[in-house]
Amino acid sequence: MALTLFGRKDSINVQKVMWLLRELGADYTLVEKGGEFGGLDDDEFKDINVFGRVPVLQDGDFKLAESNAILRYLVQSQPGGDAFYPADLETRARIDSWMDFGSTTLYPEFMKTFSQVVRTQPRDRKPGLIAMSARRFQMETLKIGNALDGKDWLFGENFTLADIATGVYMYRFYSMPVIKRVAQGRVERWVTRLQERPAYDEIVATRYAHMFAKGS
């Protein structure tokens, strides 16, 4: 069945899905929606897009929003998906908890930093807010470093959805100007391994200069 992904390539939540699709080697059509492409309120899209956000996946007649739900759907519906979400109940539950951690803990701190540094004109930036959100983000990535504990990936030799749903923020966090970062050896080595994956390099480690507020 043909897969269609609605979204824009520079959205971090869309990148999560495109990254997995590329890892799976799945064919899909990208229909650009959101951001400069607009279209989220178009009548024909409203029916597909219940939450008014991207990404949205369509697989035949089936439509699904929310990036983590889409990731789980894809690994359970596409050939080879098990490798990224091993069928064992406890492993899946623990991968789910890293995915929730990505969306509910990392993402808000990442977005505070990104909004200030990238989306805000320099004269309007709040240096204290930038420093605090970047520091909080790294207090959280420390937990990724602790969990890696000598392993290549969060689940040892298996690169899983846990690495995608937490790793997707790292390229921008480590490449953003202005912010101060503290050294986190394990996390940085994990990010280097992420970057060695062609899918990450092609989809996540991409330019975002066009997203900076005019005048930056």
Ligand SMILES: N[C@@H](CCC(=O)N[C@@H](CS)C(=O)NCC(=O)O)C(=O)O
């Ligand atoms: N929890 C949602 C968040 C989706 C979301 O916030 N998407 C943003 C892009 S990252 C969006 O649709 N923004 C409006 C737009 O792009 O026009 C998910 O994980 O899919």
